[in-house]
Amino acid sequence: MTRPDAGEEALHEFLADPAHLTQDLPTAVTRCAKALGLRHAVVYLVDLQQRHLVPETEVAPPLPVDGSLAGWAYRTQALRVEESDSGGIIAWLPLLDGAERLGVLAVHEAALTSASLCRGRALASLLAMMITSKRSYEDSFVQHTRTARMRLPSEMLRAFLPPRTIGNDRVVSTAVLEPAYELGGDAFDHSLGRTVLHVSVIDAMGHNLASGLTSAVALAACRNARRNGGELPELVDAVDSALAQWLPEQYCTAVFAQLELAGGLLRWYNCGHPAPLLLRDGQVVTDALECDADPPLGMPSRLTTEPRRVHEFPLEPGDRVLMYTDGVTEARTREAQLFGLERFADYVIRATAGGELAPETLRRLIHSILDSQTGQLRDDATILMFEWRPPAP
Known part of the structure; x- marks a missing residue:
């Protein structure tokens, strides 16, 4: 011995x-x-x-x-x-x-x-x-780990956020959120279950404490339903109900998604939010995840009787899915041009081709957006990216 x-x-x-x-x-x-x-x-x-x-x-x-x-x-x-x-x-x-x-x-x-x-x-x-x-x-x-004073809405909302990066041997999910110290209503969430990855990106109306409260309630309602065993439809219903009960004048857009870790089936709801992007083999798969968005969560959902629609798409090993808020694509460069969806996707494609790790790709991307600004961001900018990478058979 x-x-x-x-x-x-x-x-x-x-x-x-x-x-x-x-x-x-x-x-x-x-x-x-x-x-x-x-x-x-x-x-x-x-x-x-x-x-x-x-x-x-x-x-x-x-x-x-x-x-x-x-x-x-x-x-x-x-x-x-x-x-x-x-x-x-x-x-x-x-x-x-x-x-x-x-x-x-x-x-x-x-x-x-x-x-x-x-x-x-x-x-x-x-x-x-x-x-x-x-x-x-x-x-x-x-x-x-702070280099500036944080405003109250940001302090409150950051208390609800998960780690920037999570993952296992089948998937990695990573996110960034700016401005770091003056958040309005953007938020993200990701969590691993036994067989699925849960992800969500939320953008609440406005840029004040009420916006932060809206996102915080949405995150809490989603997690509560998920931890009580609810499936994806129940998660979305829980957010709608919570906002209607506690913040009846507020609303938010969001994407809620689940990825089956074994087979790669992606299911999601789009509630008035920009559509996710699918990156495969070094290029954007055009319109792969495009769909007609349902109404935002909260107040607008009470103005329609139409049920929300769930969407499905099978991923392939190595696929990366990008979820983001409009503060990313609507950021302006020093030349007063929109950062834009094309530039956003091209950056991630080039980083992927260079073998860059997913967390590092988003770190450098958000810095590129910030450094191209003439001043502060006009809106919160949130990016979440997950990559499905099952073990080889």
Whole structure:
């Protein structure tokens, strides 16, 4: 029987000690790195807009996601190594909670060996779980990842949003939402069931607290119906009913969809929203997901007796589906031109052809839209993209 080495034994002792459960992150990093026999380690968390990697301690400055080796590790979700100015090397390891990118871990060592690399990876995995468990109730994580003051509607709505990226061995779903600190009524949701992926994109009327409330109620109603075992039609009915009861003067547009993970059948409702786009083999499949939209949710739905229509389309392995709000296509460039659907789709196609990961594609796309503006976005801009990638037979 093989005995664990000293580093493994020290890690076991650290994990068995209940005190580590209540320690702040910098202290836990120091203790765990020492237990593993690592020289030094620093956690860098990505900021809300994914432009900077911010250290959890004050011993180092923030690093740009674009233009640094640390950022390269974050963007590609892969190990990167460089020489340290103080001697030795720095191994940059991505911090991943499942498919969600949290930041990077810097491991400082005199030399990189297979043992130290293995321990660094173990530390990154442990810290990712620790960060995920603590960030929902420790404000220090939120404060580290914000670079501006957040307005009340945005604060309220962001409390309802899921992680930016989720996934398993069959599907990955990722989303971005801007402006980060001054949201109006845009929201997104995605969740994995045993056999399906649930996704939704919502755009509420207006750009104020009532708009945020509308989206928050819509998200809550959808989740409540879903977690009570409701199928897709019940989810949409639940949102209509909730808005009619609690916010009778408000309404929102939305797309609610379910993807069967085994066979790739996509089913969706379009409630007054821009139609999703299907990308296959490096091009847009024209009109594949186009359909006559039903009325928006809430007040407009009470003006018609027509039932809402469910739509179906079979996906093929590798297909990507883009859902978005009109703030994306109606954004204007510095030349006062609309960003437009064609430019939007072309960007994603080129990124896909280059083998770029889905979360990185959306990060760079939303930055491209923001950087092309002459000022603030005229409307919220939300993009959600999911990719069906079943295991090969």
